Amino acid sequence: MLHSLDADLAVIDPEYQLRRAARVDNELIYLTRTGGGGARFARRIRRAREEVRTVCGVCGRPGIPRTRSRTVLCDLHWHPLTAVEKAFALSADIPEAWFTDEAEIKNDAYVARSAADQRKESANxxxxxxxxxxxxxxxxxxxxxxxxxxxxxxxxxxxxxxxxxxxxxxxxxxxxxxxxxxxxxxxxxxxxxxxxxxxxxxxxxxxxxxxxxxxxxxxxxxxxxxxxxxx
Known part of the structure; x- marks a missing residue:
């Protein structure tokens, strides 16, 4: 998502410079300098902020805040599936890669990182x-x-x-x-x-x-x- 945002903003304003991009408490912090992108520039960043609040941080599918630190996860990455549920999901053309051990490790790491970010935020x-x-x-x-x-x-x-x-x-x-x-x-x-x-x-x-x-x-x-x- 950030790659497409960066590319779109560069088209709107060729002089724009990205200074910092971060996701904090399910909010996109996107700081730039611009030569004058105007309302179109601002609307594109607002749309990206809205997207961040509604997409899973692991796979990018629609999600909602799930934890005290407001980590956004989809249903699949919030609750582990049973064998029957997994079979049904695969039959519905959901990518098998989402159910690998690597995907589970990535999911756990994302949740842990979000909790760590929350602790850091509190300390600040x-x-x-x-x-x-x-x-x-x-x-x-x-x-x-x-x-x-x-x-x-x-x-x-x-x-x-x-x-x-x-x-x-x-x-x-x-x-x-x-x-x-x-x-x-x-x-x-x-x-x-x-x-x-x-x-x-x-x-x-x-x-x-x-x-x-x-x-x-x-x-x-x-x-x-x-x-x-x-x-």
Whole structure:
């Protein structure tokens, strides 16, 4: 799917550059720079995001989220088939390759990788209580800062969590954070996290978060946010 997306975007905008592509919690994070693909460019990426939410991560057939980490699997790769069910599936022209030991190993590895990604995602966020302790304020104040767009937050299993990229060592917030958040208005939280944690060649090989933490001026980061397409 990503190969066809990349090819289609190159046709729409020959100047487009892919900076990062990832699947996080069943969401496609696709960061690019473009010479001006316009609405057609944006629609093609949106269609790819919709496809990612509905296809099995093992075989590419239609699927739905199956696990706590929202791993998308089809029926065949979610529940092992009995011998009778397998025979029926083969009679319905389902490829035999889907039932090999190699396919089962691939399926197990995919589920394990998704669980590992979920653990990594959790490790990269702070709870409201943890953020309050880190900043030395009340939980209520943390929530107010989130509502006032002074902190970046993301909804995770029905609760707000706070990405670690915005907090430096010693519990200090990243310089120019409110300015960055205003410039990133409308960007989905996971996409903003990917942008802030992704190495940017225009920032001397640092991530935007690292750049700001080490005293870099905010203008190049704002320019990066303005030039990147996030869908």
């Amino acid at each position: 966020h702070l709870s409201e209580r943890d953020m309050a302790d880190l900043l030395g304020v009340t939980v209520q104040r943390v929530h107010e800062m989130f509502e006032q767009e002074l902190l970046a937050g993301a909804n995770h299993d029905g609760r707000v969590v706070y990405p670690r990229w915005q907090v430096m060592e010693g519990g200090r917030l990243l310089p120019h954070l409110p300015v960055v958040l205003r410039a990133a208005d409308g960007i989905e939280a996971r996409t903003l996290q990917a942008i802030m944690e992704n190495v940017d060649e225009d920032l001397e090989g640092a991530t935007p978060a690292q750049w700001l933490a080490h005293g870099g001026c905010v203008e190049p980061v704002l320019q990066t946010l303005d030039q990147w397409w996030w869908i």
